[in-house]
Amino acid sequence: MQDILKINFPGKLVFGKNTLEQLPEEISALSANRVLIVTISPLLNRLSTLIAKLEAGGIKVTVNTGINNEPSFADVQRMLDEVKGFNPDVVVGIGGGSVLDVAKLIAALLDNEQELKDIVGIGFLKRRPKKLICMPATSGTGSEVSPNSILVDEKDNQKKGFISPFLVPDIVYVDPLLTMSVPPAITAATGIDALTHCLEAYTNLFAHPLIDVYAFEGMRLIAAHIVTAVKNGSDEEARTQVAMGSLLGGFCLGPVNTAGVHALSYPLGSTFHLAHGLSNALLLPYVMEFNYVAAPKRYADVAVALGCERGADDLKTARKGIEKIKELISACGIPARLRDVNIPKEAIPQMAVDAMKITRLLKNNPRPITEADAIEIFNAAY
Secondary structure (H helix, E strand, C coil): CCCCCCCCCCEEEEEEECHHHHHHHHHCCCCEEEEECCCHHHHHHHHHHHHHHHHHCEEEEEEEEECCCCEEEEHHHHHHHCCCCCCCEEEEEECCHHHHHHHHHHHHCCCCCCHHHHHHHHHCCCCCCEEEEEECCCCCHHHHHCCCEEEECCCCCEEEEEEEEHCCCCEEEEEEHCCCCCHHHCCCCCHHHHHHHHHHHCCCCCCCHHHHHHHHHHHHHHHHHHHHHHHCCCCHHHHHHHHHHHHHHHHHCCCCCCHHHHHHHHHHHHCCCCCHHHHHHHHHHHHHHHHHHCCCHHHHHHHHHHCCCCCHHHHHHHHHHHHHHHHHHCCCCCCHHHHHHHHHHHHHHHHHHHHCCHHHHCCCCCCCCHHHHHHHHHHCHH
């Protein structure tokens, strides 16, 4: 357990169905003159009332839908150049994790003497000049409440993290109904990503009793409802419970963070442009198989959170949890093997080399992972 726990919560959190309708009033209360909304084209219809109400109140609004894939340094720089002239008072991110990660960085870098290259890593961002509101449209990354943003650096094709308390939004709205239109494959991948946040926080070398509460409940909610949310996307109850599980996973990211699964998934995203949630789902059971012998009690608790009965001992219970994860992945229709998503086997040694660079996450893993171990895990997942 870590000696010092640091949590940076958003200043205000609103969770519930139809809370999108309250957002115009929230933004108006900030006395904003100009608002930048970072979002995606498929959400524009849902946001038309919000935009109309803001404009009717005399607020100038500009909408940027330039982020469609996992974002790069160049994507953020391009958006910064596009919106500098508009110079918003408030930045609102409404979308999946990529959109929220970018909105957070835009709010931090507008009117800031620091540049993107100055703030890579942990704790380098010194301030955020603009007000920031985030609203997730998927139940997955937890970016809306985390101090993290992740970008691909095109110079070396590696994913890089930006971690700072200034990247935690001022205000967060979570409206589970905004996730209703997310297609099954994305619902599945983002849901397993959120489950992985909780699971890796709970089994983390730096796990903490306060965060355990969020992590355990997040696992329980997602495991119980993800299959329904995937198979019947119009089920409001399932969507709401998975959204809450995802939010709880987001709260785990700042104080405790993730570990081996996320570290090993980075090369899948940066080299093969696989969606982040899918990358985690492909590796999760195999990293669990590697880890559980080092932390059997923790992994037994995971199994219980996932809905398994306790076995004769912790090791047997932990194994049930690994089988349960495989069942969930299968029931959600997610590919189970690296070969199913056309990762070439000969890429594995380089993927292991790249994964070893993600030391900020590897240090959290309950069992040390060497390059040889990474190769073994990738081969098991193949």
